Amino acid sequence: MYERRGELKAGKLVRIRVVHDGETVDRVEITGDFMLHPEEALERLEASLVGLPLEVDEHTLMDHIDDIVQSTGMQIIGFSTQQLARLVREVLE
Amino acid sequence: MIWRVVGMEYHDAFTNMAIDEAVGEMVAIGRSPPTIRLYGWRPSAVSIGCFQSMRDEVDLDYCRRHGIECVRRRTGAGAVYHDEEGEVTYSLICPEDLVPKDITAAYRRICGRIVDALSELGMEAEFHPINDILVGGKKISGSAQTRRGGVFLQHGTLLYDVNPRTMFSALKVTESKISDKLISSFEERVTSVRRESTASKERVQRALIASFTRGLEWERGSWSQEELSRANELVRERYSRDEWNLKR
Numbered sequence: 001m002y003e004r005r006g007e008l009k010a011g012k013l014v015r016i017r018v019v020h021d022g023e024t025v026d027r028v029e030i031t032g033d034f035m036l037h038p039e040e041a042l043e044r045l046e047a048s049l050v051g052l053p054l055e056v057d058e059h060t061l062m063d064h065i066d067d068i069v070q071s072t073g074m075q076i077i078g079f080s081t082q083q084l085a086r087l088v089r090e091v092l093e
Numbered sequence: 094m095i096w097r098v099v100g101m102e103y104h105d106a107f108t109n110m111a112i113d114e115a116v117g118e119m120v121a122i123g124r125s126p127p128t129i130r131l132y133g134w135r136p137s138a139v140s141i142g143c144f145q146s147m148r149d150e151v152d153l154d155y156c157r158r159h160g161i162e163c164v165r166r167r168t169g170a171g172a173v174y175h176d177e178e179g180e181v182t183y184s185l186i187c188p189e190d191l192v193p194k195d196i197t198a199a200y201r202r203i204c205g206r207i208v209d210a211l212s213e214l215g216m217e218a219e220f221h222p223i224n225d226i227l228v229g230g231k232k233i234s235g236s237a238q239t240r241r242g243g244v245f246l247q248h249g250t251l252l253y254d255v256n257p258r259t260m261f262s263a264l265k266v267t268e269s270k271i272s273d274k275l276i277s278s279f280e281e282r283v284t285s286v287r288r289e290s291t292a293s294k295e296r297v298q299r300a301l302i303a304s305f306t307r308g309l310e311w312e313r314g315s316w317s318q319e320e321l322s323r324a325n326e327l328v329r330e331r332y333s334r335d336e337w338n339l340k341r
Contacts, residue, residue: 011223033169039169
């Protein structure tokens, strides 16, 4: 397993830790001082990224994240889904 | 609807967070009235936002050595050092339909009451979205909120007197050592009631209660036995446990 980390300072600080096996994402942890409702939805967002291939492109990532945001009714303050998709893509490089 | 006001009271970090949650649960099932509480942290403590990493944000060794408790909140936003003597913390817990649906609007309304209290004490304060209050351009108060089961909770701190050295020792800062430059940069960004006013802590508490309850029907109250036993349960099951506090 390999571990990659990245962070962005949008409105708030967002840190991401991705564990992968060289081909697909195995675990994702998103931390920071952002605000998100409902709070439990973050774990669903993290889990939804597991299994994605490392070469997944930014647009697919963003569609994927937007789907989770919509299905959970998630409200995020501190970063946008586009910024998160870009950060995940950077970390997977 | 009659609001209940509790405090000023002091508890350890785990109990403070457990009371907020226990009261929220009781408000949700109609067994507790909407509640405003003022409280402090005894001993001093660090609380982190529910999405933060405890190990990234807090110097756990320093806190252990100095008897500073560390707890994960159920609300987002950042890590806070709660000095036993240096701040007044508040919580407002009520049915969700009593506050604006929009997150920023809800912050604006409740923080507006703190701004009014500070004005009453002679300080020119302003709400700084998303969740801060500034005096003279410097932060004096920060808040966080959540909504669960139809209940709204906003809690936050008002800095009464800050000791930046202890704060920077308990919280991890990017700089490798706590330099005079770091302290002066902090003092350019953060202030406290003591720096801005001669008001005593008791006067601050009275001003906060007067402002939070303006226009409301309210009475002084205390915790029910049911709230206290649920809070004790939450301390044991969640807030004092590494599984919760170190989960990220």
